[in-house]
Amino acid sequence: MTIPTSSTAQVIPGKGAMAAPEGVKPGKAKRQRFLFLKNKKAAFGLLILGLYVLFAIIGPWITPYDPDARSNDLIQPPSADHWFGTTHLGQDVFSQVLDGTRPVVFVGILAGAIATVLSVIIGITAGYLGGKTDDTLSALSNVFLVIPAIPLMIIITSILDSASNLLIALIIGLTSWSWNARVLRAQTLSLRRRDYIEAARATGEKTWRIVGFELLPNLTAVIASGFIGTVIFAVLSLITLAFIGIVSAAGWNWGTILFWAQGQQALAQGAWWWFVPAGLAIAFLGTALSLINFAIDEFVSPRLRSAGKTKLKTASGGTVRMRIGFTPVLSNSAEPHTRARPIPINTDGATPVAREVAK
C-alpha cells in the first residue's frame, strides 16, 4: 500500500474552472456544471462505476445459482452453465462474483463516506478555527496517519465478535480519514483568507454558515476526490482483509473468493477461472474510480485538461504538435485574413447612429 498520490494536494481550488474568467461565454455558462460529464475519463469511469453499483443492487437477485450451493461439478472450467467455472465445492464462481459485488461496493462507499465526513469535520475545523483546536486536531490526524492502517484494522476487527460488513466499513472509515483531513486542512487554510470568506464575514454571516455555505462548496472537488481515494483504499483494504482471512462476514465478497481460491491453490490446480475474475473485478472498479478521480483533478485544475486536438495541420500540409515554448505556425504568409479595403466615405454627411449608451 503506497500512500495515495492523488494530486489533490496540489489542487488549487478557486483557481479552477470557475475562476477561469476567460473562455467562459455568458449564457453558455450553465452548461459548465455538466462539463464534468463531458470529460471522457469521467464519463467512462462513471459508466463502469454505475455498472458496479447496479450489480451491487441487483447482483444477489440475478445470480444464476445460489453462490453457496454445492453441486457435483467440482472445479469445472468456464462453460455455458457456469460462466466463470466452479469451485472445489461445485459452487458457481460467477454467482459468487455477482453476489460479492454488493459488500465491496457497500463497504467502499460507506467507509469512504465515513472517512470523508470525519476528514471534512476534522480538517475543516482545524483549518478554519486554527490555534489550539488546529494543533490538537492536526496531532490527532497525524497519530492516525502514523499508525499502520491494515494492522490496525486487523487488530480492531479481531476485537469484534463477528465482523459484519457494516462494522468493517465503520472500522475502515474510522481509521482512514487522516490523510484527507490533512489535505482538507491545508486547503481550508488557503481558502480561509480568501476575500470572499472575509467578505462573508464582513457581511455578518455566522461562522457555521461561512463554513457550511461558503467554504464547503469550494472544497467539493477536493472532498470528492478524497472520497474516491478513500473508496479505492477501502475496497482494497476490505479485499486484503478478506484475502488473509481476517474478515469474512457471512456472504461473499471478492476478497473471500480470492481467499478460497488461494486456500485451495486454485492456480496450482489450474483453476485460473476461480482466481482471475475477482481480481479483474477489483482492477476494473479501481480503474473506474481512478478515472473519476483524474477527471476531478482535471476539472479542478483546467491546466490538466488536455486541449483536445494536439496535432495540427499547417498550411503547407505538414503536421505540428502543440507544445510549450514553440507556438505552432500554421502559415506564415503575409496575406491579411480579413479583406478590409479603404472605402471612401464622406464623413461630413455621416449621421452618427443613435444609441443608448449603457453606463
Next chain:
Amino acid sequence: MTQDAKAPSNRPGPSVPSGGPGIGNGTAEVVLEAIGLTKHFPVRRGLRQLFSKERTAVHAVDDVHITLRRGRVVALVGESGSGKSTVARLLAQLYPRTAGDIQLHGKTITVKGGSAFRAYAARVQMIFQDPFASLNPVHTIRYHLTRALKIHHNAGKTDEDLENALRELLTRVSLTPPERYLDKFPHELSGGQRQRVAIARALGADPEALLADEPVSMLDVSIRLGVLNLLRDLKERLNLAILYITHDIASARYFADDTLVMYAGRMVEGGDSETVTQTPAHPYTRLLIDSAPDPDRLAADADPLEEDRGNGEPPSLIRPPSGCRFHPRCPMAMPRCETDLPIRLEIGDKPGHWAACWLYDEATVAAQQPGVAA
C-alpha cells in the same frame, strides 16, 4: 510620547484635523471615527525570543485618526504595504485592534462576533479590492444579495418583498435589467459588473459608512471610472460616508473630498484632496505625486527625487525607523527626524491641511538644515 497620544482630549479642535473638515462641509454629521487606531500583528516568536521580554510585531498601523462624515468621501492613499487595508479591516471590526478607539456616532464600539457584530456590520460595510476574489464562485448573485439582505433583516417578509429588494439593489448599482444578472454566477460577469455586485451586497445591509478598499485597482481602465462614478453617485443619493482606499493618488483627487496619506503605517499628511495633490507638503507625498505618470512631463527629465536613499525600499515594519518613518528615504531629512516622531503640523495654505513633518516646525528648520541629516 508625542502629544498625539493624548489626542482624544483635543478632538475635534482645528489643530488636529483628521478627516479634515472640507470646505463648507465641516459640519456634516460624523458617522465613523477612528482615534489613535493602532494594529500590531504579532510575529510568531522563536525560541530565542521566548525568554526575552521583547515582543516582535509588524507595526502595520500606528496611531491613525480618520473621521468619516455623512455624504463625504475620504481617500486614504499610500504605497503598497503601508497599512491601508489594515485600517479598513480594523474599521470593519474584522481585526481586533491593538490600541485606539473606533467610534460610531460618538460611541466607542468593540465587537468581535455575534449579533453585536452584525448590528455593527449593518451600519459599516466593506468592499474588497478584488472583485474576482470577493464573490464566492459557487454562489449566484441572487444568493450573495439575499444573504446580505437577510442577515440585516432587509429582506422583507414575503418572497415578493425579497424579490423587490433584490431588484432595487441591482438597479441602484446600475445593473439593469436586474433579471439579467440575478441568477448569474460571478464568473459570468465582467470585473466591473462584479464589483458592482460587491457594492450592492454592501448596500444590502443599508449601511451608513462604506469602506472601499481599492475598489477599482483590479479593474480595467475603461471600467474603473464607471465604478467610481457609481460610488460617488451613491454617496450623494444615499448620503453615505465613504472611505476610499487607493494607491492611485490621481483618482483620490478626482473622487475624494479629503485625502489622507499613509506611509509605513502612519498618517503623514491630510487635507482636502485638491490641496494635498496640488500643493503636497510632506516629502513623501511629493515623492508620490512626482512619481505618478505624467503625460505632460518629458521622459528624459531628470528627477531630483530619483536618487533617493535606501534604494527606494519601504522600511521594515517589524523594526520601523525611529523618529519619522520616512527619514531614511527623505531628501530633506534633518537630525531631528531620526529621533523625534513628528507631530501633526498645520501647513496653513488651506484650512485643514496638515502634515506630520518637522519641516513645518519653524524652530526645527531654523536649527537644523533640511537635507543634511547626520
Next chain:
Amino acid sequence: ACGDSPNADNANNANKSSVDFLKIGMPNGTQTENHNPFAGTSSANALGYKWMIYEPLTQWNPVRPAEPAIPWLASAVKWADDYKSAEVTVRDNATWSDGQKLTAEDVAYTFNLLKSNEALNQNAIPFDQITVAGNVVKVTFKTPQFVNQNKIMASTPIVPKHIWEKISDPATDVNKTPVGSGPYTLKSFTQAGVTLSVRTEGYWGTVPQVKELRYVSYADNNAQGTALANGDAEWSFVFLPNPKATFIDKDPEHHKVWAPGVLGIHGLYINTTIKPFDDVKLRQAMNMVINRTDIFTQAEASYFHPEIKSVTGLPPGAGDAFIAPEYKGKEFSNDVAGAKALLQSAGYKLNGKVLSDPSGKPVKIKLSDPAPWSDYQTSLEIIKSNFAEIGIAATVEKPNQDVWDKNVQTGAFEASMRWTNGGATPYDIYQTVMDGDLLKPIGTAAQQGNFGRFKSAEATAALTAYKNATSDEARTTAMNQIQKVFVEQAPMFPVGADNVGAAYSDKNWTGWPTDADPYSGAQPTQPYVSLIIGKLKPANS
C-alpha cells in the same frame, strides 16, 4: 577472497552429479534462530530438526500405536504395572556430538530439567523421584502414566547435562550451538533456512546416507505447496488441496502423498447444554446424516484427515486395535431415513423442510469456525447441507480465531468443528470430549477440554478407570465403556482423523514409510524422523 566465502563449498557441490542432501520444508512462516528442543516456539521445533539433533529414549509408531516401542537411546524401558514408575536402561554406545559419552546422568538430568521447570514440561508429566543407578534411571510419578508413556519416553529429547547445567535459564535459552546425540549436527542457520550435516563420527546407530538436510520454512501452505510442486522441497507436511493436480501430477512418478491416521480426531462439537441439543436422540440423528465421505473428498482433499468410518470415532488403522467388540465393523452410513425415523419417534416433526422439536420450535443451529481454516469451513458447508436434509436449518458463522477460541472455551457456541488431543491410546480423544473432570460451567473457560459441556458420570468414571488401570483387562473394559457412552450419547460427531503423513518426492531418496510398510509416521517434525532418515537411500543406487 573467494575461498573465504562460506558459500564457496556449496557452489562447488552444485557441480556434483549425485544429490547428497534432502530438502525439507514446513509452512511455518518466519523463523528465528532457536535450537532449544523444549521450546514449542523454537525453529528447531517448528521445522522439526530438533529430532535430527536430539533423540528420545524410545521410538513409537503412531501409525500402529498398539505396537511396542522401539528402544532408542534407552536399550530398555521397564514400566511398573501401575505405571507409576519406570526403569530406563540407557544405551552405552551413544555419544554427544562434542565427543562426550551419553550417560544415565544425562537422562536423569533431562527428567529433572522438566520436573523443575514447569515452563519446559509441556506434557505436564508429574515427575516424582528420579534416581540413577549405573546405566539405569529410575523415575517415579505421582499418578499412573499409562496414557502418557510415549510422551515421556518417545517425545522427550534427551539433552547433555554437561552443557545444559551451565545454562542459566533453560526455558529462554536459544541453545546457539546445539550438542545432541542424534545423527546430525547444525551446520548453519539463515533466514532462508537451516542446514544440518550428518555426523561423521560417534553416532551410535547407522549413519544416514543423506549427508545434508536443508530445512526451509515457507510463509504459508501456498508457498509450501508451490515449493513441493516445483521440487524446491522434497518432504513436507502440509495441506494440499487437490494433491493430485497441485502436486502429484507435476511428477507422477516421484511425487507421493501418504497420510496415515493417528489417535487424534476432528469432529463437530455440540454444546450439549443448549436446547434442543441436550437431547441425545436429536444428536444421534444429526450424527447419522453427516456425510463424512463428502467431507473427506471435498474438504480434506481425499487424504488430509482420513475419513472416520467406525462409529466409535476411532480412525482406521491406528484405532482399529482399540475398537470395542460390540462396535467392530459398525460404520457410519449417512442414514437420512433412519435419522428421520429416529426423530419422529422422539417426538420431532418434519414439516416440509423444517424440523420442529417436541415443543414445536423449529430446530436451528449455528455452526462456527474461524474463516481462515478453509477445510473446517468446507466441512461446515457440507454439514450444513447434510442437516438441511432432516430439516435442521444451519447457519455458518465465521468469527475470527480469537473470538472463536474464546467462545469454544466458555461454551458460547452451538456447534463447532474442532480437534481433540492425541496420544498413544484413544484416551486422549475421548478425554478431550467427555471428561467430567474438565467440565466447566458455561462462561468459564474450559481450557483442557470438554468444550461441549458434556455431563456423564459414566464416562468420567470410565476415563479415570482407564487412566489408572493396572491391567490390560481393566483397560479394555474401561475403554469399551467409554466407547459405549461416546457412541450412544454422541457428544461430538467425529469426522476425520489427524494424520502424521507427508508429501514427499522419492526422486532423490527412497525408503519412505508407506501403507505397505508403515514403519513410522512420515511427518518431518516428529520424533521418528531419525528413523525415517536412517532408512532413506539414494534413488539411483
Next chain:
Amino acid sequence: MEPVLEIRNLNVEYGLGERAVRAVRDVNLTLHRGEVLGLAGESGSGKSTLAYGLTRLLAPPGVITGGEVIYHPEKGDAYDVLGLSDKALRAFRWAETAIVFQGAMNSLNPVHKISTQLTDVLRAHEPRMSEHSRSARAREMLKLVGISPDRMDAYPHQLSGGMRQRVMIGMALILQPQVVIMDEPTTALDVVMQRQILGQLIDLRERLGFSVIFITHDLSLLVEFSNRIAIMYGGRIVEQAPAATIYRDALHPYSKGLLGSFPALRGPRRELTGIPGSPPDLAAMPSGCSFHPRCPQAFEPCAPHIPVLGRPDTPDGAARSVACWLHPTEQPVG
C-alpha cells in the same frame, strides 16, 4: 528611420476550429531602431498575445495562423522569424529579442540563484565563453541595473519586487539584443518604484541603443515614456502615432476614451468621460469595426465594414495611422 522588426498581417488564435478565439487579427506594426514603441489597450485586447506571438512563445492552445515577422539584424539580411527552425529560433531568442514579463517573481525560477539564471543564457548562446567571463558579465549587468553584484548568489525570493524586476531587465540586456519587449513590467510595483525602473530603462536604452516594445494599459505612463504609441482594441491596432500626437489629438474614439479615463494629477480637474459598455468578446466579435457597439460616434459603415489601418487625411497624417471610418485613410501602412 530604419526598421528592426516588421510585423505583417500577424494573426494569432487560441484553440482551433469553431471555438477558436482570434486574439490578434491582421496586425501590422513596425518597430524602428532605437525607439520605444508603446502598446496600449484594455485588458484582453491582445497586447501580450502579440508580444509573445512575435517569438512563438505562446502556450497552447495558442496558434499562429498567419503573418510574417521580419527581423532586420544589425548586419546581414532580414528574415522571417516565424519561418525559423527550432534551433535557429532558439539562437534568435534573447540574442536578438529579449522579453521582460509582468511579474518578476513569476519570471524568475524560484529554485535557482539569480547568478545561475543570468549565466545560463550565456551558456546557451555563447558556449565558448569561459565560466569566469560569464560571471563577470553577469556582475556587470547587475551593476548596470543598479544592483550590487554581491547579490549574485541570492535567490529570487530574497530580493524585493523592484530588485527582481531590475534583475529581469539586466537579464534581458545581457546579450545586447536589438529588441526588448516589456510586457507590463511595472504594474505590480508601486508608483515610486515604477518611475525609478522606467527611468533607468530609458537611460540604458540611450546608452545601448536597443528598441523597446513597451506594453501597458496605463496610457499616461506610455505618453511619458515612449516615442510612439500603438493602441489595440479587440485584437487589432486601431491607432498608431507619436506619443505626443496621440496625447494631444487622438483620432480614434477608443483612444480618446482611453485618454479620458485617466484622472489627471496635475492641471485643471477635467471631466472624465470613460468608455461605456464592456470589452468585446473575442470569440464573438462584433461585425465591422469591433468598437462600434461602444462608440459614441458610430455611424452607418461602422457596423458592416471593417475599417483598415491607414494614414488619416490630417495634416500630420504622414506620421500616424488609424483604423476608423471617421478618418478616411489613404493606404495601409506598416
Next chain:
Amino acid sequence: MRYFLQRIAFYLFTLWAAITLNFFIPRLVPGDPVQSLIAKFRGQLSTEAINSLYVLFGLDENKGLWAQYIDYWKQLFQGDLGLSFTFFPSPVSQIIADALPWTVLLVGITTVISFLIGTSLGVLAGWRRGSWTDGLLPVTTFFSSVPYFWLGIIAIYLLTGPGSFFPSSGGFDSSLIPAWDQYFIPSALQHSLLPALTILISSVSGWILSMRNMMVTVASEDYITVAHAKGLSERRVAVSYAARNALLPNISGFALSLGFIVGGTLLVEIVFSYPGLGFILLQALGAKDYPLMQGIFLVITISVLVANLLADLAYLLLDPRTRKEG
C-alpha cells in the same frame, strides 16, 4: 531553528500517542498468546501444554494494564523491546534487526526505483503531452488498481516453476549463507526480482500521475516561458526549470512513502515468503504477540516520523524559499 524545535516537539507527541495506542489497542483483543498458539497448531499441541506455556511466557502473573504500560515504557527507555512470544524466546529487537534489512532493501529500493521511473515518465508525459506518453497513464492506472497480492500470485503461477529463472519464494537460496560474496548477492537479487517487479508495476502509476500533473502545472508558469524565451535548450528547460520545480511537491510524497515501506508491504512478503518485517508483523498479529507487534509498530511509527522529518529537510534543501531563517 525554531521551526525544527516545533517539529520535533510535534513528532515526539505523535510518537508518544502512537506508541500508547499501539500498546492499548492490541490488548483489547480477546484471547492471549497461548490460546493463539494452541489454535495455530490445531491438534499438534496438546491442551496439557497450556500451563507450561503460561509459565514460559510469564503470563501467569496478573498485572494490571496500567502497570504493564508503565513497565513497557521503562523497558523502552532501556532499549529493551521484550521477548517475542511467537519466536519465544528471541528478543523482539533481534527479530526486527533480522527482518528489517530485507524489507528495507526490497521495498526501499523498489520504492526508490518506482519513484525514479515514475517521475521520469511523469516528466515526459507532462512535457510531451499529446505524444505516446498519453497512453502510459491508462495502462499504469489499471495495473495500480490491481491488488498486488493478486498480481504477485499470478506472477508466481506464470513465471516460476522448475527451471524458471524466478524463484517462487524466499529472500535467497536456502543453501546459501548471507554474506557479501559472489554467490549470495546474485541469489538475493534474483529472489527479489519478482516481488520488486510487482510492487513496481502497481506503484509506479501514482508517481507518473502526480509528476505529470505537476509538470503540466509548472509548464504554464511564466518562468518556463522565460526559459524558452532565453533560448535555452529544450532539455535544460524541461529538466532544470520545469522538472526541478515540479519535483518539489513530489519530494515530500516520496519521503512519506519511504516511511510506509515497513508497514505497507505485508502482502508482498507473504505471497513471496520474503523474510521481511511485514510478514513477521502478520504472524505477530495472528499470535497476539504483543511485544513483537509493539516493536514493529514502533519501527513503523519511527520510520514514518523520520520520513516526515526527511520530507521537511528535503524541502528545506531543495526549495530555497523555505531556507529563509537559519
